[in-house]
Amino acid sequence: MEGDCLSCIKYLMFFFNFFIFLGGAFLLGTGIWVLVDPTGFREVVAANPILFTGVYIVLAMGAMLFLLGFLGCCGAIRENRCLLLFFFILILIIFLAELAAAIVAFIFREHLTREFFTKELKKHYMGSNSSDVFSATWNSIMIAFGCCGVNGPEDFEETINFPTMPNQNVPEACCKRDLHLRQVTTDYREECLQGKESFYNNQGCYTVILNSLEPYVYLAGALTIGVLAIELCAMIFAMCLFRGIQ
Structure with missing residues (x-):
């Protein structure tokens, strides 16, 4: 009976x-294809900082899952205690890291307020x-989401290191862009920097990002719980098989 259970596991x-x-x-394979694609998709990704970062996240996740799957398959089918132990340790590290990240996010969520970002x-x-990293990150966010400041363009009226001038009332990152080229045309740029409302984005990034992410919050929470449960089951199976192999 014990042998049948171990064989099933x-x-x-x-x-x-x-x-x-x-x-x-x-x-x-998808991440590598996007990075080396000769048909031009690579340039589209490189022009968008969020997509560019996302490609490397996909590559890292793919490499991690590839290694875990390989270790788990080989360890199980060959009944190799060393591979099973290595698989268990990697899953445990990932499980603890994800759990710690979830706890930290829960603790610091109250500090990520509109007032803090402003x-x-x-x-x-x-x-x-x-x-500098802070300004470059904010520029990328404002360009990617088509927004301006935390609450709106008025945030830059009191910005210490970006004093508004007669010929520049908002940063160039706030200017409306061509949807295909993701660039500001010359005419739009001049009108935008002079503070003409129809040429720059009026919505604040805080509201835009919250509205964009709201539909995915519960889905992300459910997926996180599901992934943690699967990882826990994988660790239990690996350790049962490890202990059962003579």
């Missing part, structure tokens, strides 16, 4: 990890041509 673990292996290979923007933002 062995093949369940193999098939489970085989699908993880295939998923990791698919994500890894204060930081007014204190540290230095303009669209600045190379």
Whole structure:
């Protein structure tokens, strides 16, 4: 009876990890294809900082799942205690890291308020041509989401390092852009920087981002719980098989 249970766990673990292996290979292949694609899709991704970062996240996830699936399949089908132990340790590290990230996000969620972001923007933002990380990140966000400041263009009236001038009332990142080229045309740029409302985005990024993410909050929470449960089951199966192999 014990041998039948171990055999069942062995093949369940193999098939489970085989699908993880295939998923990791698919994500890894997709990420590599996007980066080396000669047809021009690479330039589209490179022009959008969020998409560019997303490609590397997909590559990292694909590589991690590929390795985990490979270790789990080989460890299960060959009944190799070393591979099973390595698989268990990797899953445990990932499980603890995800759990810690969830706890940290829950603890600090109250600090990520509209007032906090407004204060930081007014204190540290230095303009669209600045190379510092804070300003570059905000510029990328405003361009990607088509928004301006935290609450709106008025945030830049009191920004310490970006004093508004007669010929420049808002950063260039706030200007409306061509939807296909993701660039500001010359005529739009001049009118926008002079503060003409019809040429720059009036909505604040805080509201725009919240509205964009709201439909996915519960889905992300459910997926997180599901992933943690699957990882917990994988650790239990791996350890049962590890202990059962003589």
